[in-house]
Amino acid sequence: MTRSVAAWDSAGLVEPAVDYSRLGNVYLFANGKGGVGKSTCSTHGAALVASDGARVLLVDLNGQGIVANMLGFANTDADDKGRNLYSAITAGAPLTPVRDVRPRLDVVTGGPYVRKIAPVMAAEMGNPRAAKQALMSLAIALQQISHQYGLIFIDSPPENQLLLQAALCAARFVVVPMKTDDLSRTGLRELAGDLRAMREHNPYITLLGCFIFASGYSSKKIREEMQKNVAADLGQNEDVMLKAFIRHSEAVGRDVPKFGRLAHELEQEIANNPTRSAIRRGKADASAVVSSTSATVAEDFAKLTGEILTRGSKIRVSMIEEGVWP
Numbered sequence: 001m002t003r004s005v006a007a008w009d010s011a012g013l014v015e016p017a018v019d020y021s022r023l024g025n026v027y028l029f030a031n032g033k034g035g036v037g038k039s040t041c042s043t044h045g046a047a048l049v050a051s052d053g054a055r056v057l058l059v060d061l062n063g064q065g066i067v068a069n070m071l072g073f074a075n076t077d078a079d080d081k082g083r084n085l086y087s088a089i090t091a092g093a094p095l096t097p098v099r100d101v102r103p104r105l106d107v108v109t110g111g112p113y114v115r116k117i118a119p120v121m122a123a124e125m126g127n128p129r130a131a132k133q134a135l136m137s138l139a140i141a142l143q144q145i146s147h148q149y150g151l152i153f154i155d156s157p158p159e160n161q162l163l164l165q166a167a168l169c170a171a172r173f174v175v176v177p178m179k180t181d182d183l184s185r186t187g188l189r190e191l192a193g194d195l196r197a198m199r200e201h202n203p204y205i206t207l208l209g210c211f212i213f214a215s216g217y218s219s220k221k222i223r224e225e226m227q228k229n230v231a232a233d234l235g236q237n238e239d240v241m242l243k244a245f246i247r248h249s250e251a252v253g254r255d256v257p258k259f260g261r262l263a264h265e266l267e268q269e270i271a272n273n274p275t276r277s278a279i280r281r282g283k284a285d286a287s288a289v290v291s292s293t294s295a296t297v298a299e300d301f302a303k304l305t306g307e308i309l310t311r312g313s314k315i316r317v318s319m320i321e322e323g324v325w326p
Contacts, residue, residue, distance in 0.1 A: 017140075018136055018140060018143060019143055019326075020172075020204050022143040022146045022147065023139060023142060023143055023146055023170060023171070023172055023204075024204075024316065024326070025146065025149065025150065025152055025172070026142065026146070026170055027045075027151065027152070027154070027172070027173045027208070027308065027312065028153075028154045028168065028175065029041055029153065029154065029155055029156060029176075030156040030164060030167065030175070030176060031156075031158075031176050031177060031178060031187040031188060032158075032164075032186070032187035032188065032189070032190030032191045033158065033183050033184055033187025033190075034159060036213055037177040037246065038062075038158075039066040039067060039070070039155045040070070040253075040256070041175075041177050041211075041301070041304065042067075042153045042154070042155040043058060043066075043067050043070050043071065043155065043262065044263060044264075044301040045153055045301065045304070045305040045308065046105060046151070046153040047264075048264065048305045049151055051102070051264070054104065054149075054151055055104045055106075055148065055149050056105050056106070056149060056150065056151045056152070056153065057097055057107075057108065057145070057149045057151070057152045057153070058106070058107045058108070058152075059108040059138075059142075059154045060085075060107065060108060060109055060155050061110055061155060061157045061160075061163055061164075061167060062114065062155055062157050063082070063110060063111065063112060064110070064111070065082065065109060065110045065111035065112070065114075066110070066155075066257075067109065067110060068110070069257045069260070070256050070260065070262065071101050071102070071107065071260060071262075072259070072260020072261060073098070074260075078098045078101070078109075080098075080113075081111030081112050081113050082110045082111035082113035082114035082115075083111075083113045084096050084108065084109070085108055085109070085110065085114055085117070086113040086114065086116055088138075089117050089134075089138055089141065090117060090120045090121075090137070092137070092141075094141070095144070095145055097145075106149075110155070110157075114157065114163070117162075118160050118162050121134045121135075121163070121166070134162070135162075135169050135198070135201055136169050138166040138169065138170040139166075139202070142170050154167050154171060165197070165198055168194060168195055168202065169198050169201045171202075172204055172206060172312075173206055173207075173312050173315070174195060174205065174207050175209065175210075175211070176188055176191065176207070176209070176210040177210075177211060177212075177213040177246075178213065178226070178230070179213060180215055180219070180222050180223060180225075185233055188234070189233055192207075192234060195207065204326055206319075207240070208312055209239075209308075209311060210230055210241050210242065211245055211246075212226060212241075213245070213246045214246060216247070216248055217247045223245060226241070227241040242307050242308070243307060244300065244303040244306075244307045245300065246297065246300045246301065246304060247296065247297060249297050251291030251293055252291055252294055252297045254291075255290060255294065262301075263294050263297045263298040264294075264298040266290045266291070266294035266298070267295045267298045269290045269294075270290055270292055270294060270295060272290075273288075273290055
């Protein structure tokens with residue numbers, strides 16, 4: 001079945017046609033390792049930008065459907081468990097995001113159906129034309145709706161190389177969350193290999209930078225050591241690491257999926273926390289208490305998101321000046 005967006009080359013073969021001028025607003029959060037904060041950071045970033053007035057699309061490529069849990073609509077009628085995403089990537093169906101999960105924030109949901117995508121893609125890899133079509137499928141789907149959004153954030157899946165490669169073919173900027181351990185560096189090196197390979201299909205993909213997720217606030221020396229190691233791993237200057245980082249907070253990590261609200265939303269509820277005396281007297285429920293560290297973590301996400309967008313804008317200007325921005 002021929003997809004709706006295609007072009008014919010001189011040999012008469014069907015080639016996926018991607019207009020990369022439509023995808024300059026796509027940011028991908030990726031790392032070859034799971035558990036480094038991709039879902040958490042992409043979701044917070046998308047919601048923060050939307051709260052500032054931009055229309056934002058968040059694409060959840062995770063088979064666990066983490067985004068729906070964090071935003072509080074998991075297992076509702078709005079949560080299709082990844083069915084639309086599966087149809088878009090495997091059969092060329094149009095993407096139909098869930099509208100206004102937050103004001104101006106739309107979501108393409110993930111979930112169990114996303115796990116069914118990789119086997120379908122894998123079956124196409126033996127045929128060069130079909131393989132390229134599969135790898136470009138997300139880009140083809142996104143370019144049809146990208147004009148509706150100021151920004152598109154993609155939460156990439158852990159340990160799903162084909163779906164990650166499809167995301168790399170659709171993105172302009174890659175942002176890499178990491179923890180301060182060697183496994184995160186291994187995941188970064190694996191991602192760098194995929195990024196280089198996918199430039200054959202998407203010549204505009206750019207590594208925006210890396211940042212530290214869930215680090216102790218006082219662990220400055222550890223983060224500085226990580227900065228040097230990452231720069232050496234990538235053969236780049238140390239400014240490949242963003243200055244902003246997300247501090248470790250088990251309480252916020254618990255509260256976000258528990259309440260279905262993000263750190264900056266939880267921050268607004270701190271003032272409504274019941275007093276300890278009310279809890280002791282049985283007049284208030286202790287489980288309703290929101291951690292006071294939500295405020296500082298929310299500030300971290302705001303700084304990180306601002307730095308990502310500022311750096312993305314600078315890279316865009318530089319590429320335009322060099323004549324390499326599509």
